[in-house]
Amino acid sequence: MALPFTAWSAAYAAPAQNATGPYGALQAADANGIQLPAGFTSTVIARSRQTVPGTSYVWHDAPDGGAVIPNGSGWVYVSNSEVSSSAGGGASRILFDGGGAIVGASRILSGTNQNCAGGKTPWNTWLSCEEVDLGRVWETYPLGGTAVARPAMGRFKHEAAAADPVRQVIYLTEDETNGRFYRFVPTTWGDLSSGTLQVLVAGSGTSGSFTWADVPDPDGSPTRTRSQVSGSKSFNGGEGCHYADDTVWFTTKGDNRVWQVNLLAGTYEPAYDDSLVSPGTAPLTGVDNVTGSSYGDLYVAEDGGNMEICLITPDDKISVFLRVTGQGSSELCGPAFTPAGNRLYFSSQRGTTGASSGGITYCVTGPFRT
Template sequence: MDRRNMLRATVLGMGVMALPFTAWPAAYAAPAQNATGPYGPLLAADANGIQLPAGFTSQIVARSGQTVPGTSYRWHNAPDGGAVFPNGTGWIYVSNSETSASAGGGASRIVFNASGAVVGASRILSGTNSNCAGGRTPWNTWLSCEEISLGRVWETYPLGGTAVVRPAMGRFKHEAAAADPVRRVIYLTEDETDGRFYRFVPSTWGDLSSGTLQVMVAGTGTSGSFTWATVPDPDGSPTVTRNQVSGAKAFNGGEGCHYANDTVWFTTKGDNRVWQVNLLNNTYELAYDDNLVSPGTAPLTGVDNITGSTFGDLYVAEDGGNMEICLITPDDKISVFLRVNGQSGSEITGPAFTPAGNRLYFSSQRGTSGASQGTGGITYCVTGPFRT
């Protein structure tokens, strides 16, 4: 089974299947380099201001402060991290709201039928602050993460249920989360200039109410081996979690996080890097660095949210930059997949594929207005011949 097929099994199985392999070719043995994308060049901007390759189309799904078409629900401000969940008759797109509790912080969902039409929308988390990114679990819950000092992780229930705070997962400036069903842990990023990379080991897989928070311990280089060490006080007070373990490796502004095939990738916006962690041999290295790209200029800056397709491609969104989603292929090539025009004061957030892999949802957090509270946010869907 090659890497693409293994990834397809992981994505379609959504982590419920233990994969019986012990080795495969390294996903990204060297930082990705410029190349022509698998879908060809971008065409002129469409009616929504989005440049896409031939064969792809975009539509606006929802706008902040406006009723989601086909529902009575007003879409939240500052849409950020997101994920897609199958619900038996279609799917659900979940999106965080990166704003204050008083301005509607939390998370919402949009429900689609099997043809992709909107059939419902509602709030799934309220009263929380700066819910930036997060992550999906194999048991179909959404971990909504607060990006504030002593921020918390909230487990929400897109398919129905009341959100629950998960303090055992630590209190720090949370960003993203990614579930690893093989090792039965959740990886967590921290958005600080000296942030750390963590994993949470639940006492029982599928139950996040208790467990152990650990932090990566490694050298100062861009590659090497690592170990995990337990964080003594996950509450982060009086000593913040990132300063509790000697030798814990610092990362400059942890952002998105994605797991597949015994590998976890995460991004750091402060230095425009994508990191690859090989969980079979406990090593880490760079999958992308904007200072190491050739030929020409680096296409990806403001490195932020990240997701993966069933084919094995990584899709990395920009916070600023040229408002692009860039694509990194399994053979270490990087290219621009799409560009949003006329929204330089915004950022791209929440990229997530449907289970079939033929639709990609994402948001422009502040839209054309660039308003600080994200009142101009726009959520999109791109449909086309994605590699699956």
């Protein structure tokens, strides 16, 4: 049954199980080494340490988390660089016109460390998160403006962020084996300079109800934020995060789970658990960045695994959407759809070389259901 975007929270109710994907079987690898369903094609948008085609800008090393920001009739793809500040850490952007042609590229954040994932905001900024101890969230301006640190959002090993315009909060993941799941409640929605950092409090099980509690000292020193609130729930290696229709999903790489938080019911449960998949072998391992289509499908990228982006449908079915071949020492990251939903951008962080200098950013076009 086809379920619209607005049915997400009602549809996802159990860990996803293996099934044939909505686009059918993967075809043989194309010229870029990518296996896609029939009707889909891939192109290379940029390569690390090479000039972005049609511009004078050299693309950054180790492309990681990314997002698409609307820009008039076109859009901007933003991408983090997961390297140290001395090696060029930060974030960059590629500008596209309404037909998908590249019309510019430039740096939007410099001098930061291990910018892994992040998230876009409803006011068209990109939150670039530092995946280091006492890391910060940087608010960047893909459409123009100077990046600024947002320390009120907490100092910890940040991974991803997802904006919830209904509750007017930003959800945050933490990449620690005993990481927490947070939300930031701005004093004023649209202004992240001040507010309250809260942490999810729940039992030790894999499902149940939850509440939020204030983190007393968001700067994380001397006591780390994850250790400040008794009863806060531990998650094993928080990674990607995505919000839609009163539900927030996030991934944990330590146990290969995609978590689903029903914000109306105040409950949490696994939307995917690789130990509970049947029949056959679990397709998704090394869970990492996650995004969603307007139709309601979740797209989850792998850090390792079989270098796949897997698709979870609203009726709890999981399948492989694409597979990148010949890049076994890399990871897939930064999946993001254009506003029309007919283009999916993503990166292979280390490409065919296995080094940060070998990153490749792609675009897949085709008959995505919207």
